Each structure stands twice: as C-alpha cells, then as structure tokens.
Amino acid sequence: MIGEKLVRVPIIGSTNDFLKENWKLFPHGAVVVADVQTSGRGRFNRTWYSPEGGLWFSILFKPRKNVRPNFYTKLCAVSIVRALKQLKVEAKLKWPNDVYVDGKKLAGILTETVFEEERLGAIIVGIGMNVNNEIPKELKDKATSLKLLVGEEFERLSVLSLILRKINKALRTYSRKSEALTRVWKNMLIQREGQLVCVNVNGERLKGEIVRIEDESITLRVQDKLMRLSSLEIVDC
Structure with a gap:
C-alpha cells in the first residue's frame, strides 16, 4: 500500500536523495515528505525551489518484476492530474511529466533508480507541487500554485493523501495494463502528434x-x- 509508511521531516536536502541512500531501511510504498527541501531538483539537475508551504515528497517503489521506471512516472503523473480534477483544477501534462495549469507549471516529477550489482533495487519518484508557497517574482510568469489557482489555502497533507489514494487506485488498475496507462497519460499531454x-x-x-x-x-x-x-x-x- 503506497503511503502506509509515511515519514515526515521538517527540513531535508532532498527527499529523493534521502530514499536513494536509505532505500533498504524502508518498505515498498514508503513515502518521505518534507516541509522544506534545501537541495530539491528537477530534470537536467535543475534546482527546484522548495520552501515552506509546498508539497515535497518522494515515493519508494521496490518492484518484484522487471518494470520500466517510467511506468511509475506515468502512474504518478496521471494520478496527480486526477487528484487535481477532484480539487476543481484542470491540469495537463507537458511531456514527459510536468504538471501545467493555464500555461504555468504547478508540479514536477523526477524519477530515479537504484541498482545493486546490476539488479534494479528501487525506483524513487520525487514529486514537487506548489501548494500554499509563494512563487518568486522571477518565476511568476512560468509557475503557479494551488493557492493562486483556487484562491484559498490547502491542508498539504490532505492533498498528499488524495494523491496517494489516486496512485493506489491507478496501481491496481494498470499494474498489468501498462499500455492502457500509456494511452491515458498520452491523452493528458499538452503536446499532440502533428503539432x-x-x-x-x-x-x-x-x-x-x-x-x-x-x-x-x-x-x-x-x-x-x-x-x-x-x-x-x-x-x-
């Protein structure tokens, strides 16, 4: 069950890095959530601004069979869009896994792997979402938050709980239907073939x-x- 083991920390360098270093200590489905990240990052090793008020967490997957890491990336991306819809926020995905609303980035996903003697040991999916945190002035044209979109503050752990429920449901639905998951993910993309x-x-x-x-x-x-x-x-x- 994703999220059955939940670890909350006030401040950390990176929830992904923490799980990469300590993955053997935690069960499959463990979630680490931080109030603040000091070294959050996204694709291309770019810094992800992670102040208080946002939702910064990582999920540990320990697959028992050979699963491509991007299965979990798509699983989480689709689940986030569905969770946001329940919050009355219509989001789309910018290829491959950024969550956008009205042309501005709301959340990002970074998936990393851990190998042990050439065997896949763990897949870690890090998710950063702007919830109640202030958006820096230099990013206001490119980024948004749930608070800005809806006009009210959210209880971050309630948002996290909603996302985890959607992930668990999607995992039950698509664990043996990866092609169906890919179709759903593709339909949520901003980009289209022919564009x-x-x-x-x-x-x-x-x-x-x-x-x-x-x-x-x-x-x-x-x-x-x-x-x-x-x-x-x-x-x-």
Missing part, C-alpha cells in the same frame, strides 16, 4: 513537427529529417 514545437537538445534549439510521442522519446520531423529525441526540453517558440 509544431520548439525544443532544446543539448543546447541546440530545433523546431519541428511531432511525428510520434512515446513515454521516453519524441520523434520530430525537422526539415524533412526524422529525429528521435529522448533528452529534450520543450520550450516556447
């Missing part, structure tokens, strides 16, 4: 048509050339 997008790839800016969207890559048509890209960031054109 023109701009991307950053290793510092190079490209513009092209999305030919195919997969959970770990996007195939773009750039000047009649097909490019299958996995390490990319979708940016404004």
